[in-house]
Amino acid sequence: xxxxxxxxxxxxxxxxxxxxxxxxxxxxxxxxxxxxxxxxxxxxxxxxxxxxxxxxxxxxxxxxxxxxxxxxxxxxxxxxxxxxxxxxxxxxxxxxxxxxxxxxxxxxxxxxxxxxxxxxxxxxxxxxxxxxxxxxxxxxxxxxxxxxxxxxxxxxxxxxxxxxxxxxxxxxxxxxxxxxxxxxxxxxxxxxxxxxxxxxxxxxxxxxxxxxxx
Numbered sequence: 564x565x566x567x568x569x570x571x572x573x574x575x576x577x578x579x580x581x582x583x584x585x586x587x588x589x590x591x592x593x594x595x596x597x598x599x600x601x602x603x604x605x606x607x608x609x610x611x612x613x614x615x616x617x618x619x620x621x622x623x624x625x626x627x628x629x630x631x632x633x634x635x636x637x638x639x640x641x642x643x644x645x646x647x648x649x650x651x652x653x654x655x656x657x658x659x660x661x662x663x664x665x666x667x668x669x670x671x672x673x674x675x676x677x678x679x680x681x682x683x684x685x686x687x688x689x690x691x692x693x694x695x696x697x698x699x700x701x702x703x704x705x706x707x708x709x710x711x712x713x714x715x716x717x718x719x720x721x722x723x724x725x726x727x728x729x730x731x732x733x734x735x736x737x738x739x740x741x742x743x744x745x746x747x748x749x750x751x752x753x754x755x756x757x758x759x760x761x762x763x764x765x766x767x768x769x770x771x772x773x774x775x776x777x
Contacts, residue, residue, distance in 0.1 A: 565671075574691045579688035596634055598652075636711065647728075648732045675737040686771055687744075689746055709739045
C-alpha cells in the first residue's frame with residue numbers, strides 16, 4: 564500500500580502523513596526533507612548550494628541525513644526549493660524515494676510530486692491545502708520554536724514565492740490530481756483532522772479491497 568500526500572508548504576501535509584503512518588503502522592518519508600538535507604549537506608561541504616556542488620553530494624544521501632533539526636531552518640527551505648527545480652537533482656532523488664517502501668509492507672510519502680511523478684500508481688492520493696495566511700502563522704510558530712523570529716508578512720511573501728516556484732517549475736510541478744482527495748486543513752482542529760483522515764483512508768482502502776476481490 565502506497566499513500567501519496569501532496570500539497571504546498573505549511574499546508575499540514577506532514578501532519579496528515581504522520582497521522583496515517585502512526586495509525587496504520589507503515590513507514591513515513593517527508594520527501595521535502597530530502598531536498599533540505601541536500602541543501603544542508605552541500606552548504607556544509609562546499610559553502611554554497613550550487614547545482615554543480617549538489618550533484619557531488621546527492622547520491623550519498625541517507626536516511627540519517629534527514630534527522631538533523633537544522634534542516635527546518637528557513638534558509639535551507641529556500642535553497643531546497645531552488646535545487647528542486649533542477650531535473651538532475653530530481654532524477655537522482657527519485658530512486659531514493661521509490662526504494663523507500665521496499666523496507667516494509669507499504670509507506671506514506673508527502674511532498675509535491677508524489678502522486679504525479681514518484682508514485683503515480685499509488686493506491687491512495689491526498690492533496691492537502693490551507694489558505695496562505697494560516698500557513699504563514701503555522702510556519703511562524705515553527706520558526707519561533709527554533710529560535711527564529713520572522714514576521715508574518717515576510718513569511719507570507721516567502722510562501723507565496725515558494726508556491727509559484729513549485730507550481731510553475733518545468734520539472735514535476737505541484738499539481739492537484741483528478742484522482743486525489745482534497746483536504747483543506749485551514750480550520751480543522753487536530754482532533755477532528757485525525758478522525759477525518761483515518762476515515763478517508765479506511766474508506767478508500769476498503770473500496771480498493773472490495774474492488775480487487777470482485
